[in-house]
Amino acid sequence: xxxxxxxVTLQTEVASWFHSLDPVRPDDMIGLWKGVGLSSGHPLDGVxxxxxxxxxxxxxxxxxxxxxxxxxxNRLVPVDPRxxxxxxxxxxxxxxxxxxxxxxxxHVRPRVRAHATTATLRPLSNxxxxxxxxxxDRQPITDYFRRVNEHEIAGMMVVESDPRRYFxxxxxxxxxx
Amino acid sequence: MKKPVLETPDGRHTxxxxxxxxxxNPDLPEDEQKRLVYELMAARRAVL
Numbered sequence: 001x002x003x004x005x006x007x008v009t010l011q012t013e014v015a016s017w018f019h020s021l022d023p024v025r026p027d028d029m030i031g032l033w034k035g036v037g038l039s040s041g042h043p044l045d046g047v048x049x050x051x052x053x054x055x056x057x058x059x060x061x062x063x064x065x066x067x068x069x070x071x072x073x074n075r076l077v078p079v080d081p082r083x084x085x086x087x088x089x090x091x092x093x094x095x096x097x098x099x100x101x102x103x104x105x106x107h108v109r110p111r112v113r114a115h116a117t118t119a120t121l122r123p124l125s126n127x128x129x130x131x132x133x134x135x136x137d138r139q140p141i142t143d144y145f146r147r148v149n150e151h152e153i154a155g156m157m158v159v160e161s162d163p164r165r166y167f168x169x170x171x172x173x174x175x176x177x
Numbered sequence: 178m179k180k181p182v183l184e185t186p187d188g189r190h191t192x193x194x195x196x197x198x199x200x201x202n203p204d205l206p207e208d209e210q211k212r213l214v215y216e217l218m219a220a221r222r223a224v225l
Contacts, residue, residue, distance in 0.1 A: 176196035
């Protein structure tokens with residue numbers, strides 16, 4: 001779990017930016033969000049995008065599709081996070097950025113599809129600020145959210161007992177009609 | 178390469194240039210969908 005000085009610096013800088021942002025209410029998160037990872041010295045940097053991660057969806061009852069991927073026939077597929085052992089994924093991150101991993105995941109994805117929502121949104125305190133957070137049902141993971149602007153949210157994924165943070169940005173898919 | 182138009186998991190919306198667009202209810206039988214579209218268009222024509 002040892003990090004290089006560059007990774008430590010990146011983690012510190014992105015965390016500092018994240019904590020400077022305003023909090024957000026859980027109700028403001030309701031909707032479909034397109035996600036993109038931020039380069040922050042975390043092992044997962046670039047992995048989700050390689051596996052065709054789309055983003056997240058929050059329902060009016062504050063339940064969430066925690067992991068939405070682009071699937072077959074151009075339809076989004078919610079993946080059950082219990083099939084994504086986060087500590088193992090962190091260790092195999094270099095493979096996760098490869099083409100074989102992308103191809104392998106496209107075959108596995110239909111079998112790890114979630115058949116219900118997999119996380120809950122609620123206000124939670126982090127670094128002294130209460131903001132919307134998404135708690136995974138079956139993983140020791142909490143995502144905290146802060147507002148970047150009217151249409152964009154920053155996210156910080158915290159894995160229990162892991163000091164490293166994964167940062168991402170979410171852009172809301174506004175209703176066209 | 179042109180990006181494919183994605184659909185939400187329930188098939189009720191497409192996502193075009195970051196915006197959600199409602200589709201016909203995918204659970205509707207084809208005949209029922211055609212009838213409803215015809216009625217909607219007829220109503221639109223009537224107010225134009």
